[in-house]
Amino acid sequence: MEIEQYLCCTVLNFNNCCYFNELGVPAAPEIKDLPASTKEVEVTITWNEPQNNGAPIIQYTVYQRTVRDDGSPGDWNKLNEIKAHSERKAILQLVKGKGYEFVVTATNKFGESLKEEEKIQKITALGGMCM
Numbered sequence: 001m002e003i004e005q006y007l008c009c010t011v012l013n014f015n016n017c018c019y020f021n022e023l024g025v026p027a028a029p030e031i032k033d034l035p036a037s038t039k040e041v042e043v044t045i046t047w048n049e050p051q052n053n054g055a056p057i058i059q060y061t062v063y064q065r066t067v068r069d070d071g072s073p074g075d076w077n078k079l080n081e082i083k084a085h086s087e088r089k090a091i092l093q094l095v096k097g098k099g100y101e102f103v104v105t106a107t108n109k110f111g112e113s114l115k116e117e118e119k120i121q122k123i124t125a126l127g128g129m130c131m
Contacts, residue, residue, distance in 0.1 A: 022054070025108065026053050026106040027050040027113060028050060028104070028105060029048055029105070030119055037125075038124075041094050044091050045062070053108070055109045056109075058108060061107065062104050063077065063115060065100070066101075079092060096127035096128055099124045102121050103116070
């Protein structure tokens with residue numbers, strides 16, 4: 001949740017107020033337009049630039065975990081670290097017949113954003129192994 005505060009400025013008079021956000025790690029990016037399923041073995045994910053909370057974003061990190069047959073998620077694996085803050089996409093490989101979850105974090109000088117549950121996106125690679 002974003003913490004917002006108001007600070008009254010004393011430059012001209014006490015009624016002029018300046019808006020600012022508390023300094024800290026960036027908000028987590030939101031992955032855009034990922035389909036729930038695909039027949040492809042490669043998918044491109046893109047995300048919005050999140051609020052930086054007072055310091056420029058210096059890196060995005062893409063994480064992936066597979067979904068087990070019983071529906072439970074596996075452990076997060078770091079796939080990509082993207083140092084170019086304007087680059088907000090990654091091309092990822094999938095295995096047919098598997099389910100995946102993806103999340104992207106942003107990092108600034110204060111640290112890395114959290115892997116927020118509501119920002120996790122799921123996709124299933126349809127099909128199975130050819131015989």
